[in-house]
Amino acid sequence: MSKKIKNIILAIILGITGIIIIVNIVYNKPHISVSEASPDITLVSQKLLNDFENNEFESNSKYLDKIIEVNGTISEINVSENKGIITLSDEGSMGGVICHLSPEEHTKIASLKKGQNIKIKGICTGYLMDVILVKCIIIN
Incomplete structure (x- = not known):
């Protein structure tokens, strides 16, 4: 050879x-345990959304795959097949922050109402007209 x-x-x-x-x-x-980890970034949901709307590339490098704690107003609550999704957005806003709850958090959804202010922690996976957070836990 x-x-x-x-x-x-x-x-x-x-x-x-x-x-x-x-x-x-x-x-x-x-796997990251969101409930046990401290957040990398804490901010208001509208600030997170505005950052992605203004500069998605820069926001991806800043927020993507980070544990983010957001504070915002509930605009929508969806429950299907034991999966809870909470959307945080301000009135008149075109987009929002969609929070896919962890299975353990599903039971807490019954006590929530639209218009309620809430704090949620989750992992940012990106932006598709809305900012997406997964493995979310409800803090208060």
Whole structure:
């Protein structure tokens, strides 16, 4: 076998090994417990929404995959298949902050009302006309 073929085979083996290691690290990444973690950022829901509306690229680098604690007014409450979703927004606002509650928080939804001020903590996953927070817990 020529030296060139040996180098190609070695490069392929190293590449496959590298891919396997990266996939293993990402797959076995520990899950974040939002309830136990302290927030990376605390702000009002309208400020979070305005930041994304004004500069999505900068906001992604600032908020994406961070634990965010937001304070806002409930504009919508949805419950389906034991999953709760709370939307925080101000009157007249086109968008909002959509908070997908953790399964443990589902029981707390019954005591909430539209127009109520609430504090929620969750992980920001991005912006699609609304800011999305997942694994949310109700603080008060």
